[in-house]
Amino acid sequence: MTENLSRRRFIRVLGGSAIVLGAGAFGLSRCDQLPPELLANWNGPPATETDPRRRALAFALLAPNPHNMQSWLADLRVDGEITLWTDRTRLLPMTDPFSRQIMVGCGCFLEGLMLALNGEGQGASLMLFPEGGAADAEVGYAPFARITLGASAPNADPLFGAILKRRSAKVDYDPARAPSVDAMAAIKSASERPGVRFGASTDLPQLNALKALAKEAFRVEVDTDRTYKESVDLMRIGADEIARHRDGLEMHGPFFWWMKRLGFMSPEAQMEKGGIARDQARSFIDSQVDTTPVFAWHISSANDRAAQLESGRAYMRANLQATASGVAMAPLSQALQEYPEMADHYRTIHELCGANPGETVQMFFRLGYADAPEPVVRRRLDDIIRI
Ligand SMILES: Cc1cc2nc3c(=O)[nH]c(=O)nc-3n(C[C@H](O)[C@H](O)[C@H](O)COP(=O)(O)O)c2cc1C
Known part of the structure; x- marks a missing residue:
């Protein structure tokens, strides 16, 4: 549905x-409207947010995804790294029994993250399935990506400019x-x-x-x-x-x-x-x-x-x-x-x-x-x- x-x-x-x-x-024609705070994510990260990883994630979480379940998690416990996991508590077992669409949604998130890092001038290198699991039947038992921040500031991809719209x-x-x-x-x-x-x-x-x-x-x-x-x-x-x-x-x-x-x-x-x-x-x-x-x-x-x-x-x-x-x-x-x-x-x-x-x-x-x-x-x- x-x-x-x-x-x-x-x-x-x-x-x-x-x-x-x-x-x-x-x-009552204006009743039940969403308060602006609920849509604040769509303004992008606030200027007070200075950690490049958190800034990029604030853009990435706007990615399209099945049923808007947002089945992704970012592990920031290692300095200079972002490790991405599928959130197993947010799957759609009936309409997406193999979590194929959930993974496609995670791919949207990953692309948004890479564009945002790049768009903010942050060099980054990406490794998919850094701990294995690319062929696994089940998702979320191993990270699907690890991004290591680097120094270089590449040219921004113009697609980044469309993320908020x-x-x-x-x-x-x-x-x-x-x-x-x-x-x-x-x-x-x-x-x-x-x-x-x-x-x-x-x-x-x-x-x-x-x-x-x-x-x-x-x-x-x-x-x-x-x-x-x-x-x-x-x-x-x-x-x-x-x-x-x-x-x-x-x-x-x-x-x-x-x-x-x-x-x-x-x-x-x-x-x-x-x-x-x-x-x-x-x-x-x-x-x-x-x-x-x-x-x-x-x-x-x-x-x-x-x-x-x-x-x-x-x-x-x-x-x-x-x-x-x-x-x-x-x-x-x-x-x-x-x-x-x-x-x-x-x-x-x-x-x-x-x-x-x-x-x-x-x-x-x-x-x-x-x-x-x-x-x-x-x-x-x-x-x-x-x-
Ligand atoms: C893999 C995938 C499958 C989707 N399937 C449908 C769908 O069948 N019908 C639909 O209306 N939206 C579908 N969507 C769009 C999501 O519902 C939408 O991205 C989510 O509700 C967030 O809304 P937004 O994209 O406008 O930000 C799908 C998105 C993804 C990534």
Whole structure:
């Protein structure tokens, strides 16, 4: 299940409930807004933060990641080093049973960290899986990266400049406006990483087949109790819940404030088969998919932990370049989930994206044009640091 449950769809179902539509009339149209403190991470590190490692991590924690679980930890106990771990308490065992997507998210974080160190003039050398574990089935029992600070100050990569503006744009796009050839070329070239290739839909039959698949895969996730429940359990509804958790699938504003109070957003109401919430969730993604002018993907030749990290690095770079080019972008990962109910769709997406035998589609995402959404809350810097 994806974030930002659709306000419009709920309103359609409720037929314009007087109470909901009356929220504005009661002066509540601004209730349930996020206090600025919750979004302060998106201003970057404060000037008072002088440790280059902490400064870079403050940028890195803004990386995209599955369900905004932010499954990463940074160990700063050795001077001049940053050792990165996957946080095993923040996995998604139902929708991501092999933690493949979690590792891709860690790759996004790693790329953000390297760009930030570089962008701040800090020399750094990187070693992946410094204690082994690149081929391990389980994540988080060994660090996935160690960065050693160095003296040299390399030239900054311009992608660093997009870190604070990057979003996952989970909204409808302008269906009539595909990213220009130049923008597509820039995104492709920015996302070049070893063993990872970029692809994009090129004709209408392929685009339409991918749309049908994306919608069907979304329904499978919602119709499968254990996978849907994983999302329901991670929904943070209302500014107070968001502030308490600082992770998960956030929804807030007057509409959700009312929905919650009317009982539509309780976990039980959401899980009820045939109930309003679950029924509407099945087709929640449809208009986002229908308005998508281009789908794109990253395919890796291997699928070990190192390849998953590289794919995350590629995705982060693509997302930053899209931001710099004014292109909206958001992942749609349901067909890439690895559990039996999704197996046919997983096979089909590999075929439709042109993956060769042995290759893995690591990321599948929408590209187009839309207004930038508001940023998504992150945990505090100290929450991800082991000292
Ligand atoms: C590996 C991976 C898979 C993701 N899959 C989805 C998805 O299926 N649907 C979706 O809406 N967002 C998906 N996202 C985006 C995250 O939900 C998003 O990064 C997170 O909520 C934080 O929001 P932000 O990127 O706007 O900062 C994915 C991100 C990553 C890295």
